Structure formats: C-alpha cells, structure tokens
Amino acid sequence: MDEPRAAAPDDLRPRLEAAFDFAAEQVRATTERTPDFFPTYTVGGRWKRGAELWTDWCGGFHAGMMWLIAERTGERRWYELAQHYSQLLEHRQHDRNVHDLGFIFLNTYRPWYGATGESRLNDVLVNAGRTLALRFNPKGRYLRSFVAPESLFIDIMMNVPIIFYAAREAGDPGLRAIAESHCRTTERTLVRPDGGTAHEGIFDLDTGEFVRQSTHQGLRADSDWSRGLAWSLYGFGTVYTYTQNPADLAVAERNADHFLARCPVGLIPPWDFDAPDGPHRIDDSSAAAIAASGLWDLSGLTADASRARRYRLASLIILDSLCSEQYLARGTPGWEGVLKHGVYHFHKQLGVDESVMWGDFFFLEAVAKVLGLRPCAGVPAGTSVL
Ligand code: GLY
Secondary structure: OOOOOOOOOOOHHHHHHHHHHHHHHHHHHHHHHOOOOOOOEEEOOEEOOOOOOOOOOOHHHHHHHHHHHHHHHOOHHHHHHHHHHHHOOHHHHHOOOOOOHHHHHHOOHHHHHHHHOOHHHHHHHHHHHHHHHOOEEOOOOEEOOOOOOOEEEHHHHHOOHHHHHHHHHHOOHHHHHHHHHHHHHHHHHHEOOOOOEOOEEEEOOOOOOEEEEEOOOOOOOOOOEHHHHHHHHHHHHHHHHHHOOHHHHHHHHHHHHHHHHHOOOOOOOEOEOOOOOOOOOOEOHHHHHHHHHHHHHHHHHOOOHHHHHHHHHHHHHHHHHHOOOOOEHHHOOOOOOOEOOEEEEOOOOEEEEEOEHHHHHHHHHHHHHHOOOOOEOOEOOOOOOO
C-alpha cells in the first residue's frame, strides 16, 4: 500500500477552526434568508428553492450542521434552531418513499437524544429504523432503493445503520437480521473484488436472483462513481461498529484502499473515477468530504497500525485540500454554500460543480471529529487529536 502522496499539514487546526466558523456563518445566513427551508444544491452558488430533488433525502444535513454547531458553540440559539429544524423532519419517520431515513434521523434525532436523553426522541429513531426495514425484499435479501422494487443502491449502506440502531434499542433480532442480510447482499453484488463499487444492483423479483450491476449517477454500470464508493467505505465502517463482523470492516478497508489508490494528489476525486480526461472530469468535493469523515472513523476501527496511520493522514490531507481557496467558498462573495465543486447528478445536470448539502455536512462532521468535538471510533468527544 502506498502512503498518500502528500505530508499532513502542521497548521491545520487553526484552518479547520476558521472553516468551522465560516460554515456556521453560512448556515446562519441561510436560515435567516430562507427560514424553514432545507437546501439540496446551489445554482450559481445560491441555494435553489423549488429545485428538482430527484428524491427528498437532504433535510438531515442542514439540521445536522446546526447540531454540530450547537455542540461546538454550546450556544442556546443553535440548540433551539437545531431542535426546530429537526422537529420539522419528525413526520418523515413514517416516510416509505425514500431509503434515506438514516441520513435524515441519525444526524438530527440522535444528537438531540444524546443532548437531552428524552425517550420520545429515541422512539422516533426506532420508528424510522422500523420504517426503513419495511423496504426489505425477502427473496433478494436487500432493502430496495426509492427508484424500483428490483433496485438496490450502494447509498443505502449509509442508512442501514439506523436499522442496527433500532434493533439494538428495541431488542429486536428480526430487525437486526434484515440489516445484516442487506449488508451481505450489498457486499456480494455491488462491491467488486478490487474494492470498487457499483451504484445499483438489479434483481429478478420472481426469484430474488441478482441480475446485473447498473447506475444512475455514475458514468457507467462498471465504473467507480466516487461518491458511491465513499458511501460504501463510510457505511460498512459504521456497520462494523454495530456488528463487530470482520467482513464489514474488510469491505470498508477494501473500499478505502481503492478510493485512495484512484485519487489524485490532494485526494479530491472526480465525480466518477472513470470519467475521461477533459471538461467533464469535474471534481466532487462531497465525495472527498464523506471519505474524510469515513476514513477518520476507519483509522480508529482498523486493527492494522499502518492502515490506521494511512487513513488518518488521508483524512487530514482531504480536509487540508477542502480548506483551500479552491474548494472553501469563503473567498467567493455571494456564494451560499460551504464547499464549492460538488456534483449531485451529472446526467440530469442537477447541482453540477456547485455546493451540495451533504458535502457541506460531511465536511463539517469530519472537521468536528478531527477537532475532537464529535465522538468517533476510538476517539471520545473532547479529546484533542491534532
Ligand atoms: N442520493 C444519494 C447521492 O446522491 O449520493
């Protein structure tokens, strides 16, 4: 395994703190400009109201940033804002139209429950896990994506943790079995031997047999859509914290090694690693931010010391790149997001080379972990790690 091709910057802490403050300022401005609005992507740097969503999956990221800011600042106004925006999402615990209930609730009701210990908040988390589990296809043994019953998405690996969480809190082995089956099916059908991933798997609904790999947001069925690979890396790592199953950790490590091997210097990937050189090989800063947060966790999960060093260094290198003027919007007047150069859906031309809500969230989450503000694998909150 090669070391990431750069040195960890030694002045990173003040730059991360400044980036955190900038992100808080951007979130504050958005809540004042457009109260009760949940952004998804910008157009020309401005959050687009009434934008085509493709699917409604991003509410937890905007509110989740408020929780991160509340935890850092300890300010009452941020706790109130975070609670208010989280409350606006509560009805989604019964939403059967999306596969994204982990994104929505683990980033909102879980920190809220952590802050207050109110059992009604945990009930919402358990309900959301139960609702997501209703997507289980018993023949194919996977949670179906929002697009069709025969479709499995790699993104669901980031959401399946809420089923593990609900299973644990409710003491429900049936829920846990569903979550475990989904992970094994995803590993078997979407994760390639080299650690790359396909975006989608298509199944035969009559027999439950896997038919083929496919994609919506990647370049091709057989390409490496970089965000999908980051979802898998982070998702399997998180699942491992619930299962302690070495198979889950091994997948996350394979994904991480493949991601890093395919990244350029600076570790910001193109939206698809197989996108040809030229004007359409656009960076996806959101894939980098997700990977930074997932790699940081993975460095605390892996049993291999050299891997741990490599993942930790890679996470810092990504954050260093994202704090540069090229990616951080601080030097771009009028820009409403935090990170520039994200990509939502290249083929639909939604949020291409723009800020995307999950990029901003996972960037802030990774910064919070590195600054010791959020607990993560092997590092309790309050521990300074830089
Ligand atoms: N829908 C998840 C993603 O765009 O990555």
